[in-house]
Amino acid sequence: MRRTFKKTASSLTSSLTGESLADFRVGVDNAIFSVDTAQNRLLVLLVMRHEEPFLGQWSLPGTLVRQGESLEDAAYRILSEKIRVRNLYLEQLYTFGGPDRDPREAEDSYGVRYLSVSYFALVRFAEAELIADGVSGIAWYPLDQLPQLAFDHNKILEYGHGRLKNKLEYSPVAFDVLPEVFTLSDLYQLYATVLGEHFSDYSNFRSRLLKLGFLADTKVKVSRGAGRPASLYRFDAEAFAPFQDKPLVFI
Amino acid sequence: MRRTFKKTASSLTSSLTGESLADFRVGVDNAIFSVDTAQNRLLVLLVMRHEEPFLGQWSLPGTLVRQGESLEDAAYRILSEKIRVRNLYLEQLYTFGGPDRDPREAEDSYGVRYLSVSYFALVRFAEAELIADGVSGIAWYPLDQLPQLAFDHNKILEYGHGRLKNKLEYSPVAFDVLPEVFTLSDLYQLYATVLGEHFSDYSNFRSRLLKLGFLADTKVKVSRGAGRPASLYRFDAEAFAPFQDKPLVFI
DNA sequence: ACAAAAGTGTTTTTTATACACCCATGC
DNA sequence: GCATGGGTGTATAAAAAACACTTTTGT
DSSP, X not given: OOOOOOOOTTOHHHHHHSSOBOEEEEEEEEEEEEEETTTXXXXXXXXXXXXXXXXXXXXXXXXXXXXXXOHHHHHHHHHHHHEEOSXXXXXXXXXXXXXXXXXXXXXXXXXXXEEEEEEEEEEOTTTOEEOOOSSSOEEEEEGGGOOOBSTTHHHHHHHHHHHHHHHHHHSTTHHHHSOSEEOHHHHHHHHHHHHOTTSOOXXXXXXXXXXXXXEEEEXXXXXXXXXXXXXXXXXXXXXXXXXXXXOOOOO | OOOOOOOXXXXXXXXXXXSOBOEEEEEXXXXXXXXXXXXXXXXXXXXXXXSSSSTTOEEOOEEEOBTTOOHHHHHHHHHHXXXXXXXXXXXXXXXXXXXXXXXXXHHSTTOEEEEEEEEXXXXXXXXXXXXXXXXXXXXXEEGGGOOOBSTTHHHHHHHHHHHHHHHHHHSTTHHHHSOSEEOHHHHHHHHHHHHOTTSOOHHHHHHXXXXXXXXXXXXXXXXXXXXXXXXXXXXXXXXXXXXXXXXXXXX
């Protein structure tokens, strides 16, 4: 345990309270996931840093929190600066706050600490439009082909991936990220891509979900190349209500 | 959404970067749970505030993070200032960080924000020894008889209670908080107290757990008043290993 | 005609749930 | 002996898992 209680003269806090409290700058970093069902790939949004530290390395889109701005507001702000998207799910992930996680802490003499509150987001791939502002790189990366990221961002993504799998198994996030109407194999592809191929047989997955009764068959058929046309379904939020807290088992 | 970007002259950050970033003081608040199996009560540790704001109100034990101290270190520090305990489980809960959650934000002219990273702890009740420092009140409160707490601490506890139930159902935390050897009804009591009486039949709970094979019968019997003496069991961490990530269903 | 994708049904195995009953002790 | 808590077993229902088969399209 590191417990060095040096009093820095310039520490705003110490002069006020007599204790060597840390001064913090709080950042929000987003782990933004998306599923490309067409190519069966689980993607993550990365941006190229064009500032020190870690200049020229890929990182999660992040920002420092502004005055009067809530953490969640900040998370939505970075998100909307990087992609245009109407349908998404967002929730807080974890707070990484150890000393020495940010090299800027060493550089500046003020003893300021950098803390990162990470948020987890899942967005609809088809409609997500990346905002390229000319200079900065921004790209979807397959989760299994990640480069070395800035800060502890690889760790954050690892944590986020775990959360994504859980969310999918125990909550209806999938429907936040699917179009209004979708086929049952769209849904199955989504699950299979995130959870891995071995999670369930298509036909069992199918009958389990239909039995739950919150997927309404629109009777509209859609044909995609060869094969029998599929029925389009709609997620019925009302019919889902009774399942709210109970763990939904999709696996 | 509150987005007032007034630049405060004394804001350390704004003078450095030209942006109106918020300056943060980061606190750690602990939701410390314990189960009194003798009386079938789920308890939570509260301390009486003897400072403004919220002077004279009960609150979660908390502290501001010091220089060079990690968030988790800070969490352990408050914990050890309040109770002496050898066996415990601790993990990060959630970060509450909206503006205006702390009245001190309004008072001081520096525009400093107070952010709370909450931690969740579960401690062994029998061995937990409260540290009363004379003046400050400190007490176990039954979760269902909470007073009005300072800040947003009631909300934090609500969130923590949810986490506790999850942890119990899906992880072996119970064994961090039970003595080295315990009877199966000790274990059952613990679960019943936290999860409510309706979670499972004792005999079914029993056979399910024994079938999993990570509870070793020491063959030592213990008699507690009337009734047949019970066998003492030990949690076998090695035998548990294969179950690590898989969701354990105790419910 | 036949491959491809959608959709239905059946069988087997496993797990959950309810509950009846025997066992060993204190009083 | 009987109340009390510990422990075992059984019968039924429900869910998970595996897989065979039918239907409807494009080519």
